[in-house]
Amino acid sequence: MDWTLEVIVVPVSDLDRSKRFYEEQLGFKVDHDTTFSEDARVLQLTPPGSGCSxxxxxxxxxxxPGTLKGVQLVVSDLEKARAQLVERGVEVGEIVRMNEADGGSFIFFDDPDGNSWAVQEIKARATGGEWK
Structure with a gap:
């Protein structure tokens, strides 16, 4: 039986500001934005190519708001990903190279509430204990 991670809850203070940031600056797709009442609204977005929203x-x-820390996105080209974020106005740090092995490079940024994200470069994935 597979156990898939489908949703991560991101606590924010301003839904409209956060929607603009995640949709326009990060390029996440808005899956739905539903208002149930004046006091209840849910917004779901998905990163490009991700199975988790x-x-x-x-x-x-x-x-x-601002307490989500350490969630990681993964890309195959970190320099290109960083350039896209900078072009879209995201304040993102320089590339950090932890080691020469694949998977050892990161960039970091925060959303408007201070929720912290990491972007890791992985060019190959381990399958059955071997890199492919």
């Missing part, structure tokens, strides 16, 4: 909301999602 993020959800934020009003009256539904619990958590203090």
């Amino acid at each position: 993020i959800v934020m909301g009003k009256g539904i999602v619990k958590g203090e």
Whole structure:
């Protein structure tokens, strides 16, 4: 049986500001933006190519804005990903190379509430203990 990770909850203070950041600056696709009442709204977005989405909301999602730390996105070309983020106005750090092995390079950024994200470069994946 597979256990798939489908949704990560991102606590934010302003849904419209966060929607603009994740959609326009990060390029996430808006899956749905549903208002149930004046006090309840849910917003789901998905990174390009990802099987896992993020959800934020009003009256539904619990958590203090800015407390999400350490979620990682993965790309095959970190320099290109960083250039896209910079071009879209995201304040992103320089590339950090942890080691020469594949998977050892990262960039980091925060959303407007201070939720912290990492982007890792992986050019090959381990399968059955071997890199392919």
